[in-house]
Amino acid sequence: MEKEHLRSQGWFGKKGKDGFIYRAWMKNQGIPSHQLQGKPVIGICNTWSELTPCNAHFRELAESVKNGIYEAGGYPVEFPVMSLGETLMKPTAMLYRNLVSMDVEESIRANPLDGVVLLCGCDKTTPALVMGACSVDLPTIVISGGPMLTGKHRGKDIGTSDIWTFFEDNRSGTMSDEELYTAEACLARSKGHCAVMGTASTMACMVESLGLSLPDNAAIPAADSRRKALAHLSGNRIVEMVKEDLKLSDILTRKAFENAITVNAAIGGSTNFIIHLLAIAARIGVELSIDDFNTAARGVPLLANLQPSGKYFMEDFYYAGGLPALMKELQSHLHNETITISGKPMADNYSDCVCYNRDLIGTLETPFNTTAGIVVVKGNLAENGAVLKPSAATPALLKHTGKAVVFEDIDDYKHKIDDPELDVGESSILVLKNVGPRGYPGMPEVGNMSIPKKLLDQGVRDMVRISDGRMSGTGFGTVVLHVSPEAAVGGTLAVVQNGDVITLDVQAGILHLEVSDEEISLRKAKLNLHGNIVNRGYTHLYQMHVEQAHLGADFDFLKGGSGSKVVKDSH
Structure with a gap:
């Protein structure tokens, strides 16, 4: 995209008082003039929070993104949005998914951004950020935070799914309080989100199968240095996407959503996938109904031997070849021509991939389980x-x-x-x-x-x-x-x-x-x-406007998008 067509130049390229104000106040951060002279301005939407342990490493990850943006000739600006920590928030993080989507939408639209990088990890942060970005429809790339390393407890691998078993064993008296306390210290032993195919990993697989991230985004462990490398490369790529004007609406077609449904069946993804994908589709304007989840993945078996449906963990999944290796096995069920953030067909993301563990990633002929999907x-x-x-x-x-x-x-x-x-x-x-x-x-x-x-x-x-x-x-x-x-x-x-x-x-x-x-x-x-019915505040708004689960539980007034144009200029 040429300099004069950059959205950010509606701020930094202005003459007179308005331009003076926009540039002068940015310069109080020590920014030299040339950084605001026609470079693509890339927003890094960060859900870092110490109250969201899954995303607590995102400050560090954002630095890798910035390095990639600088290297590609862009200018990065990091901004915070409300973060949803599944493990701590009461009454439930889902109550605030729509609120965060509004935070993201308005933050992107209101500011001089040409493209956006979404830093997502814990369950609701991914759909919330993608929903908000869809409503604005700028060039956008997603980076997940990555799963934590597999837990180790008394010679066994453990993950979040084991919590339910531990709890039942403790209630029945077969696991003491002391043993439970010991397991607690062994479960979450590194940065990252849940180490199993829970909702966070499902969301990471969702964005990769939709074409919104670079290959391998779904499974690289948070503690693996290759997660930082992927963040750097994503920073490179978003600058190019701005120059190509490759937007979310170019990628998120009906076929892309069908690909995501197919992949979710094969990985044994979370039931939460349905409610979030329906909401995202409604924001970008793609017709998708709850019945499509019965038909789009018909005949697709479960290929991934991952907890909670199997025995392995996300760390193992990455070492086995990750989501690209699994998608290669599914190629006869996928729309391989769909465009991804690379600007190339989905098939290019996995054409050269190899599976290194057939006990973890099955084939269509020898799946892990013939029963799959939601x-x-x-x-x-x-x-x-x-x-x-x-x-x-x-x-x-x-x-x-x-x-x-x-x-x-x-x-x-x-x-x-x-x-x-x-x-x-x-x-x-x-x-x-x-x-x-x-x-x-x-x-x-x-x-x-x-x-x-x-x-x-x-x-x-x-x-x-x-x-x-x-x-x-x-x-x-x-x-x-x-x-x-x-x-x-x-x-x-x-x-x-x-x-x-x-x-x-x-x-x-x-x-x-x-x-x-x-x-x-x-x-x-x-x-x-x-x-x-609560009589005040956001909860009242939520209860008055939330749609039913089969529609994605979004707000009735957020259907579709309102674009990137700022309605009024206050200066």
Whole structure:
């Protein structure tokens, strides 16, 4: 892009008072004049925060990006946005995903930026930043923070998925508090996000399979020096993208989204993938529905032997060849001609790749598991859909009929789940209401409810569990999530009662409450749907405008984008 066409020159290239102000105040940072004279200005959107441990190394990573931008002839400017730390934020980081997307969108649009580098890591930081950037649609490249090194505990490899097992073992008395405390110190032994194919790793794979990052972005460990090298090269590339005017809308086509769905099936990605990809598609203006997740990856097996569906870790995945090696095995299922941030077809990202561990990355002929993907089920209990990950479920429970044990909200669940008097059996179905987008609010990761202690003591380790909430990508079990419409807006889930019979048939795509339509209507007529609305601040805004899970849980007023043009110039 020529100097006079650079967006930043609308600030730094101006004559008179306005230009004087823009340049003079930037120069108080010790910037010489030539840095503002026609060089592409690249924003580095940084989610560094010590309250987001997964992203706590991003100051260092940003320096590598800056070096790459300088080398390519651009000028880097780093700016902060609100950071979402999955492990610490209450009530849930998901409540703030849309807020961060607005922060990113307005920060990019309001400032003299020609291109953007998004530094993402912890779960919600990736979709939030991509959503915001899509609404502006400048040249953009994504760099993930990378997974932490595999945990080591008493001769075994451990990762975040083991937390659920440790917790159940501790509750059942087979793991002492002291042993649990020891494991705690062994789990997160380096910088980076979760070491398994949880939501953070799924999001890193998502951006690479969409074509928004350089190859290998998804799996290079955070502690590996090659993560810094990738950041440097990404800094190089974003300057070239500005010169080529290669924008997000050029890359994020319908076929790119289908590629991401296909890859997510093959890696055993998080169920959270659906809700975030739907939101991103709506921001960039690509038609995508929840039903596409049943059809776009049809026939794709699980190729990646990674926790929580398998046994290996993201560090191992990188050493085995990473996402490019896996995508090479999928080439017959991919749209190989889609353009990536390199400006070249997706096929170029993996054409020369080699797999170095066939136990970790399978082939289409010899996959790790023939069951893959995220299945969407529908019925009178989820008219707009609910989701389940079969590869993380118990096969025998994928077709199951049982009586409901109902928890009206998260507090009711916490109060009752370990009650010895709870009327529950191995074939029961646990139902948790009012943990959806509006009902909680924010849709927390509580869908993989703990097994009642009385059953845990009997050796039960899985049950069918249904809710309008989400589940951590590191979790596992026969867990039906994202029920839409949610209970808080009057979905059928709201009127399920103890003892009601529910049928789940994953292969048939059915989730059905065995209650007559007339009885359901009578129950719904008695609902009070306005009891949990917060009356002030961002949470009020969220509850008033959040869409349902099958639409991506974005705000209804953020559909599409409003472009990069600044409406008013105040000077």
